[in-house]
Amino acid sequence: MTAQARGLHARVLDSLGPAITAGEYPPGSVLRTDELAQRFEVSRSVMREVVRVLESMHLVASRRRVGVTVLPTEEWNVYDPQVIRWRLAGADRPRQLRSLTVLRSAVEPVAAGLAARNASAEQCAALTECALGMVATSRGRQLEGYLVHDIAFHRIVLDASGNEMFARLGDVVAEVLAGRTHHDVMFEDPDPAAVTLHVRVAEAVREGDAARAEALTREIAEGALRELDILAPPPATG
Amino acid sequence: MTAQARGLHARVLDSLGPAITAGEYPPGSVLRTDELAQRFEVSRSVMREVVRVLESMHLVASRRRVGVTVLPTEEWNVYDPQVIRWRLAGADRPRQLRSLTVLRSAVEPVAAGLAARNASAEQCAALTECALGMVATSRGRQLEGYLVHDIAFHRIVLDASGNEMFARLGDVVAEVLAGRTHHDVMFEDPDPAAVTLHVRVAEAVREGDAARAEALTREIAEGALRELDILAPPPATG
DNA sequence: TGTGGCGCAAAAGTCTGACTTTTTGAGCAC
DNA sequence: GTGCTCAAAAAGTCAGACTTTTGCGCCACA
Numbered sequence: 001m002t003a004q005a006r007g008l009h010a011r012v013l014d015s016l017g018p019a020i021t022a023g024e025y026p027p028g029s030v031l032r033t034d035e036l037a038q039r040f041e042v043s044r045s046v047m048r049e050v051v052r053v054l055e056s057m058h059l060v061a062s063r064r065r066v067g068v069t070v071l072p073t074e075e076w077n078v079y080d081p082q083v084i085r086w087r088l089a090g091a092d093r094p095r096q097l098r099s100l101t102v103l104r105s106a107v108e109p110v111a112a113g114l115a116a117r118n119a120s121a122e123q124c125a126a127l128t129e130c131a132l133g134m135v136a137t138s139r140g141r142q143l144e145g146y147l148v149h150d151i152a153f154h155r156i157v158l159d160a161s162g163n164e165m166f167a168r169l170g171d172v173v174a175e176v177l178a179g180r181t182h183h184d185v186m187f188e189d190p191d192p193a194a195v196t197l198h199v200r201v202a203e204a205v206r207e208g209d210a211a212r213a214e215a216l217t218r219e220i221a222e223g224a225l226r227e228l229d230i231l232a233p234p235p236a237t238g
Numbered sequence: 239m240t241a242q243a244r245g246l247h248a249r250v251l252d253s254l255g256p257a258i259t260a261g262e263y264p265p266g267s268v269l270r271t272d273e274l275a276q277r278f279e280v281s282r283s284v285m286r287e288v289v290r291v292l293e294s295m296h297l298v299a300s301r302r303r304v305g306v307t308v309l310p311t312e313e314w315n316v317y318d319p320q321v322i323r324w325r326l327a328g329a330d331r332p333r334q335l336r337s338l339t340v341l342r343s344a345v346e347p348v349a350a351g352l353a354a355r356n357a358s359a360e361q362c363a364a365l366t367e368c369a370l371g372m373v374a375t376s377r378g379r380q381l382e383g384y385l386v387h388d389i390a391f392h393r394i395v396l397d398a399s400g401n402e403m404f405a406r407l408g409d410v411v412a413e414v415l416a417g418r419t420h421h422d423v424m425f426e427d428p429d430p431a432a433v434t435l436h437v438r439v440a441e442a443v444r445e446g447d448a449a450r451a452e453a454l455t456r457e458i459a460e461g462a463l464r465e466l467d468i469l470a471p472p473p474a475t476g
Numbered sequence: 477t478g479t480g481g482c483g484c485a486a487a488a489g490t491c492t493g494a495c496t497t498t499t500t501g502a503g504c505a506c
Numbered sequence: 507g508t509g510c511t512c513a514a515a516a517a518g519t520c521a522g523a524c525t526t527t528t529g530c531g532c533c534a535c536a
Contacts, residue, residue, distance in 0.1 A: 007517095007518070007519095008518080008519070009290070009518080009519095032486095032487070032488090033487080033488070034487080034488095042519085042520090043519060043520045043521070044520085044521085045283060045286075045518090045519065045520070045521090046518085046519065046520085048283075048287060048488085048489085049286060049287050049290045051488095052247070052287045052290060052291055053290055053291060053294045056291045056294055056295070056318075056320070057294070062487095062488070062489095063487090063488080063527095063528085064486090064487060064488045064489075064526075064527045064528060064529095065485090065486060065487050065488075065526095065527065065528040065529055065530095066486095066487075066488085066528080066529075067486095067487065067488080068488090073402075074405070074406075077317075077318060077319065077406075078402055078403060078406050079315075079317030079318070079403070079406065080294075080315060080317070080318065081315065082294070099401055099402045099403045100403065102348070102352075102401050102403070102404075103345075103401070103403040103404070105348065106344050106345045106347075106348035106349070106404075107341075107344045107345065109344075110340070110343065110344035111344070114340070163337055163340050163341070164311075164316060164337045165316060165317070165337045165338065165340070165341045166340075166341070166344075167312070168312075168315075168316050168317065245488095245489070245490095246489080246490075247489080247490095270515095270516070270517090271516080271517070272516080272517095280490085280491090281490060281491045281492075282491085282492085283489090283490065283491070283492090284489085284490065284491085286517085286518085289517095300516095300517065300518095301498095301499085301516090301517075302497075302498045302499060302500095302515090302516060302517045302518075303497095303498060303499040303500055303501095303514090303515055303516050303517075304499080304500080304515090304516070304517085305515095305516065305517080306517090
């Protein structure tokens with residue numbers, strides 16, 4: 001559906017990248033460019049370009065006379081959208097989802113506060129529309145429709161914050177929300193409390209009430225964390 | 239000092255990457271691989287690998303029959319440490335520094351709260367040691383010594399949070415703190431209030447008081463933002 | 477038996493040239 | 507003016523030769 005005829009480079013990268021992030025080649029493993037080229041049935045040029053990209057993501061390091069070494073997790077560029085996608089598609093998806101949700105819980109409240117100061121009239125309108133859309137789809141198993149509005153809502157807040165670093169987390173948030181809806185168990189309609197909170201955040205932003213927008217978004221985030229604790233308890237449970 | 243004999247690939251990348259992030263080739267500009275190869279006096283293979291890496295950072299997009307197009311800023315992988323370094327070295331350093339400081343102000347308080355729950359005994363000890371080091375170097379123009387302890391302090395907090403995404407921001411924070419000390423005007427000794435706050439954060443973490451660790455770190459962050467507002471006022475000044 | 481240096485070979489790095497594929501835009505026919 | 511065809515442009519792919527770095531084994535020497 002998405003693509004299979006995207007050029008050799010992309011295909012090999014999308015095969016080798018996930019394999020590495022999934023731990024198929026544990027840190028310290030040594031690969032050889034020539035061998036990989038044979039395995040994937042591509043020329044050395046293509047494989048070299050793939051390795052270079054993986055190297056720029058700090059997934060591997062290439063050294064003469066040694067080969068291509070898989071780096072430990074702490075070295076990886078975990079903010080690279082590609083790496084995030086690969087990891088979310090892999091085995092440690094739950095851990096990844098938790099990390100990202102905690103990140104959201106830190107960033108989004110502050111972003112909402114800034115949005116209350118900086119949002120344009122158009123952004124306020126769009127935000128309200130999203131909130132209303134969430135209300136409209138909050139009952140009767142319309143999870144997909146709800147998801148669309150939810151993603152749009154959070155993306156607008158991050159954009160409206162006026163901070164570039166926040167804005168670029170829009171895709172990450174989208175992935176997390178989509179992941180929650182699609183993969184994890186979510187037979188139920190969304191939490192009514194969360195829906196209300198979104199409406200109130202839209203209000204606060206529209207009124208320029210930064211403190212309230214921040215506090216309300218913090219509540220949303222805490223709700224998301226609680227939900228995650230129930231669905232996928234963290235390693236150390238009291 | 240750092241390196242000049244790092245292979246052609248790295249040298250070309252470190253030349254072309256900063257040029258793009260600095261806006262020397264405005265978004266929409268079209269480059270041709272062959273032309274670039276000639277300009278930098280390297281073979282097409284090397285230039286192709288460079289372009290592939292820039293493409294993976296979403297700085298450029300390569301299309302057949304068109305060439306290598308520079309992408310708009312909103313597309314860039316602004317969390318890529320390499321991109322951050324390039325941009326901090328370039329012209330829009332002030333804007334970049336502000337974005338990153340705002341990001342810090344969102345992340346670090348939450349990280350400190352988590353650190354209070356999760357920090358090991360060793361981490362608590364190291365944190366206290368850093369705080370004491372900051373006190374010891376806070377007077378008498380020992381800015382470099384202070385910086386070392388400051389960076390170490392924040393890195394430990396981010397690590398101790400136990401969240402991978404937070405931990406990986408250690409380098410970013412280090413860059414920001416170093417930038418503040420080295421580039422921006424900083425004749426004075428560090429703000430005594432900030433020093434005290436660090437000591438108290440270390441205390442709070444040691445005592446496992448998450449709420450206090452978070453609140454105190456928020457104060458530190460707000461101080462950093464105020465300082466930035468004075469040294470480099472934001473675009474829209476009231 | 478331990479230690480230091482010499483040299484080999486393995487692997488990445490670089491270069492070159494030929495060929496393929498996609499895509500755009502110009503020119504032509506209708 | 508609309509639509510089709512086709513040629514050229516640029517990236518993509520491949521194959522092979524050569525260079526450079528560097529880990530490690532081997533041997534001489536202490």
